[in-house]
Amino acid sequence: xxxxxxxxxxxxxxxxxxxxxxxxxxxxxxxxxxxxxxxxxxxxxxxxxxxxxxxxxxxxxxxxxxxxxxxxxxxxxxxxxxxxxxxxxxxxxxxxxxxxxxxxxxxxxxxxxxxxxxxxxxxxxxxxxxxxxxxxxxxxxxxxxxxxxxxxxxxxxxxxxxxxxxxxxxxxxxxxxxxxxxxxxxxxxxxxxxxxxxxxxxxxxxxxxxxxxxxxxxxxxxxxxxxxxxxxxxxxxxxxxxxxxxxxxxxxxxxxxxxxxxxxxxxxxxxxxxxxxxxxxxxxxxxxxxxxxxxxxxxxxxxxxx
Amino acid sequence: xxxxxxxxxxxxxxxxxxxxxxxxxxxxxxxxxxxxxxxxxxxxxxxxxxxxxxxxxxxxxxxxxxxxxxxxxxxxxxxxxxxxxxxxxxxxxxxxxxxxxxxxxxxxxxxxxxxxxxxxxxxxxxxxxxxxxxxxxxxxxxxxxxxxxxxxxxxxxxxxxxxxxxxxxxxxxxxxxxxxxxxxxxxxxxxxxxxxxxxxxxxxxxxxxxxxxxxxxxxxxxxxxxxxxxxxxxxxxxxxxxxxxxxxxxxxxxxxxxxxxxxxxxxxxxxxxxxxxxxxxxxxxxxxxxxxxxxxxxxxxxxxxxxxxxxxxxxxxxxxxxxxxxxxxxxxxxxxxxxxxxxxxxxx
Numbered sequence: 001x002x003x004x005x006x007x008x009x010x011x012x013x014x015x016x017x018x019x020x021x022x023x024x025x026x027x028x029x030x031x032x033x034x035x036x037x038x039x040x041x042x043x044x045x046x047x048x049x050x051x052x053x054x055x056x057x058x059x060x061x062x063x064x065x066x067x068x069x070x071x072x073x074x075x076x077x078x079x080x081x082x083x084x085x086x087x088x089x090x091x092x093x094x095x096x097x098x099x100x101x102x103x104x105x106x107x108x109x110x111x112x113x114x115x116x117x118x119x120x121x122x123x124x125x126x127x128x129x130x131x132x133x134x135x136x137x138x139x140x141x142x143x144x145x146x147x148x149x150x151x152x153x154x155x156x157x158x159x160x161x162x163x164x165x166x167x168x169x170x171x172x173x174x175x176x177x178x179x180x181x182x183x184x185x186x187x188x189x190x191x192x193x194x195x196x197x198x199x200x201x202x203x204x205x206x207x208x209x210x211x212x213x214x215x216x217x218x219x220x221x222x223x224x225x226x227x228x229x230x231x232x233x234x235x236x237x238x239x240x241x242x243x244x245x246x247x248x249x250x251x252x253x254x255x256x257x258x259x260x261x262x263x264x265x266x267x268x269x270x271x272x273x274x275x276x277x278x279x280x281x282x283x284x285x286x287x288x289x290x291x292x293x294x295x296x297x298x299x300x301x302x303x304x305x306x
Numbered sequence: 307x308x309x310x311x312x313x314x315x316x317x318x319x320x321x322x323x324x325x326x327x328x329x330x331x332x333x334x335x336x337x338x339x340x341x342x343x344x345x346x347x348x349x350x351x352x353x354x355x356x357x358x359x360x361x362x363x364x365x366x367x368x369x370x371x372x373x374x375x376x377x378x379x380x381x382x383x384x385x386x387x388x389x390x391x392x393x394x395x396x397x398x399x400x401x402x403x404x405x406x407x408x409x410x411x412x413x414x415x416x417x418x419x420x421x422x423x424x425x426x427x428x429x430x431x432x433x434x435x436x437x438x439x440x441x442x443x444x445x446x447x448x449x450x451x452x453x454x455x456x457x458x459x460x461x462x463x464x465x466x467x468x469x470x471x472x473x474x475x476x477x478x479x480x481x482x483x484x485x486x487x488x489x490x491x492x493x494x495x496x497x498x499x500x501x502x503x504x505x506x507x508x509x510x511x512x513x514x515x516x517x518x519x520x521x522x523x524x525x526x527x528x529x530x531x532x533x534x535x536x537x538x539x540x541x542x543x544x545x546x547x548x549x550x551x552x553x554x555x556x557x558x559x560x561x562x563x564x565x566x567x568x569x570x571x572x573x574x575x576x577x578x579x580x581x582x583x584x585x586x587x588x589x590x591x592x593x594x595x596x597x598x599x600x601x602x603x604x605x606x607x608x609x610x611x612x613x614x615x616x617x618x619x620x621x622x623x624x625x626x627x628x629x630x631x632x633x634x635x636x637x638x639x640x641x642x643x644x645x646x647x648x649x650x651x652x653x654x
Contacts, residue, residue, distance in 0.1 A: 195392035198359050199453075203406035204380030213405070217396040 049283065056080075056276035063272040075273065083277045094248045096256065096278060103235055103252040104285065109172040110234025111227045118181030118226075119219070123211055125182070126189040127197065137186065144179045148240060156243055166247045175240065181226055188222050189215065224296040232286040253282040307335045309461055309493040310356065315365035317351050317517075325351040327517040328365070333461065336491045338484070342504035343514035344540070349497045350465060352514070356495060357386050357463050370460045380409070385454035386463040390470060391446045393438040393453070399425075400434040403452050417456075424452040427486070444475050451486065462487065462494035468503065480506060501541050505529065513537050535651040538579045538644060544609060546644070547585075547619050551578040553645070561615015563594045568640045572654055579644030582609070582622040586637050593637035596621075598628050610634070 051068050058073030084096040124130070125137045148155070155174055164170030192215075200210045216223075238254050245251065257278045290297070310333040317326040326348040333339045341349040354360040356367055358379035367374055374382045393402050400421055407417045425431040428448045438446055447467065454462055464483070468476045484507055487494050498504055504511050505525045513520040513528060513536070521533035532538035538546040551560045554573045558564060587610070596612035596619055603609075610621040612634065621636060628634045645654040 193390060193392065195388040195390055196394070198357075198379075199386070199388060199392040199394075201359065202357065202379045202384070202386050203453075204378075204409035205405075209409065214394060214396075220396075 049280075052276050053280050056273050056280055058273055060271045060273045073273075079273050079277050080281075083274050083281065094251055094256070096253070096281065098249070099251050099253045099256040100281065100285075102250055103254065103282070105168055106171055106237060106241065106252055107231045107235035107285070109168065110175060110237070111230035113172055113176030114178040114181050114230045115223055115226055117176050118178045119185050119216075119223075121182045122185030122189055123215065125186055127207070127210075137182070140177075140179050140182050142179075143177070148175070152239065152243065159244060164244075166245050166250055168250070170244050171241055171250070175234075175237075178230070181230070184222065184226060185219065188219060192218060221296050221299045224293055225299075228289055228293050228297050231289055235282075235286050253278065257282060308332045309335050309337075309370060310495070311366075311368040312352075312356070313366040313368070315352070315355060315367065316363045317348070317355060317360065318363045325517055326355070329514070329517075329519055330365075331512055331519070331522065333493050333495060336493055337509045338487050338494045338496060338507060339510050339512060340504040340508035341495060341497045341512050341514055342499065342501060342540070343520075345499060347514040348517040349499075349514045353386075353463050353465055353495055353497045356461075357384055358382050380406075383457075383460045384463055385457040385459035385461075386465065387450045387454050387467045389466045391438070391450040391467075393446060393449055395438055398435050398437060399430060399441070399449050399452075402438065402449060403456050406453065406457055420456045420458075421452075424455045427455065428452050443471050444479060447471065447479055451483070455486075455490070459492065462492055464494065464496040466498050467496075468498075469500075476503075483507065501543065505541065511541075513540060515540075531653070532579070532644065533653050535577055535579065535646045538646070542581060544582050544620050544622060547580045547582060548646070549578045549580070549614065549617050549619070550648070551576055560594065561617060563615075565592050565594060567643055572645075575648040576654065577646040577648055577651070579646060580619075580638055581642065582620040583607070584638055584642040585619075585621040585623070587621065587623060587625075587628055587634050588637040589635070591635070591637050593635050595633050596636050598630055598632050598634050601627050601630055603627075612636075 051070055054072060055063055055069045056073075056079060057076040058069050059075050059079075062073065063069065084100075087093055087095055121140065125133055130136075159165060159170050159174055162170075164173070196214060197210060200214055205213060235252075236254060237252070238258075241250070241252050241255055257275055310331075312329060312331045312333075315326055315329050316324070318324050329348070329352060331339065341352060343349050351360060355362050356369075358374065358377060358381075362375050369382060369384070379386075394405065397405065403421045403424060404417045407420065412420075421434070422431070425434055428451060430445065430448050430452060433441060433445060433449070438449065441449065447470075450467065467483070468479055471479060480503060483496075496503075496507055498507075508525050510522060511525055511528045512522050515536050521528055521537045523531070523533075528537060528541050532541065532546070535548055539548060549560055551558050552574065553559075553567070553576050556566055556568070558567045558576075558578060560578065594614060596614045598610055598612050600611045601608065602611070607622045607624050608627050610623070610627065612619045612621060614636075619636075646652065647654055
């Protein structure tokens, strides 16, 4: 199908090119409007980021005296080096680097965990005839109505009783069950033609092999899309890590910002530059992940490769 | 020798629906048997039971001398070509062909040899490193057949493999499948709802209707000696004319006209079957008069849609056409008349 479609494309576009001469002008106007709207959007969204970044390159005295800056301050290297390497916190052992590492562990662990669990759940629901499969799916699905904030006390209780406070597993494992992910994968698996599994059965592939050899490669773009969403969600977790970890060694970047600000309130002049630098650092990895994987991301959500 | 023996097979679904109601067929070595019938007649279910993709409710399926009812598809030594090909989209053609062999634990050298052999046979050698999405429909079809061939099966199972192709390619691939199956000498079951495919491909045709076998026979037998009105109307295009008639004393009466026939055993209401291509417009002799309606010129033949009393009748002929809305005299040879029981539809 795909081939036939692209085969037909060139003549269609050349037809358009021929008739294009007249409606060309209004079209380019529309283009222009599109770009103006997009430019405004970019300005609104990126403006504060740019200001935050520029301000972070000034020293804290200037910021305290003159407010946010829109010029290059020249303290870039110094500030960022401080944020990354200077030991801070109550125990004086936490560096920005360590917090970045914690954030990465949380973000990646969260995303990978969710993908593994929801893929397996969807696999079971779609391909295996077990009693109450549909019911199980809807029960999983209704958990969407119970976000973390609603069940945070019992969740804390459970994690505490399991002795998982102040550990990476305590940060990650209780969060990796995902109704959204299960739903996405279920829909995707359902769109894979039944003949695929039948062909695989004739080719002698058992359930595990079918999963590894056929389903996982077919879900590649889907996995990438969900990884991005979940990584960003995991990276931006604030409430959960705050409750689960009290040792500073487990602090994430997002918590670090708040922590530095809090500490600085006691000092004479808050070190705004470092807080802003940390905010910029905290935004960077999710932004990078999205920029690098955006093509796969869109493909995974829009296109179904079959 | 018999490759496949299907003995009194039933398929009942948990909701009580019966898809196959006691089918028995043998497929001899090297024979191509076509299961044909309208959709929902149980032909695909039958094929899927042979493949092991559906369980058998009752009866026995014996492949190459052993009962395979409870064997997994991979253990049955069958190969199947699906309607939508079911190629693995993320694997190259080579990997698609090799996947089943790899799972069987075939040594790599032998896999390579078999894949290359099949590729050569099907002329897909230059596509071996492409993905299925980069191939045309006909090429994908070849890859699907290649995947079946490399397995070296006891029997090929084709599930309407040509229905996704356009008409021209379909004719070409039909011929290729036949040649290929001949040269490999492997038995095959081919499921289709297309009677032209059935007629051209089959060594033997199995006509299925409603989960039961209507008739088994060589294409020519099924065409010239249809066992029931269902077969008569299903095989042949345009379909056989089936007219309500009354038989008595060696004469048959339709719509107020009567003429002599050789069938004398039975008196009473019957169905008279007449193939459109065996009817002739004549200038004189014994026959019946019809009212000419719409005419269709198909190039090779011309179809006359006529009315005999209050019944419709189609005549195919290649000579001059009568005038529309005129009267014409239609004659036929006695051998070309088929008689069916009016109530059961079985051949008399």
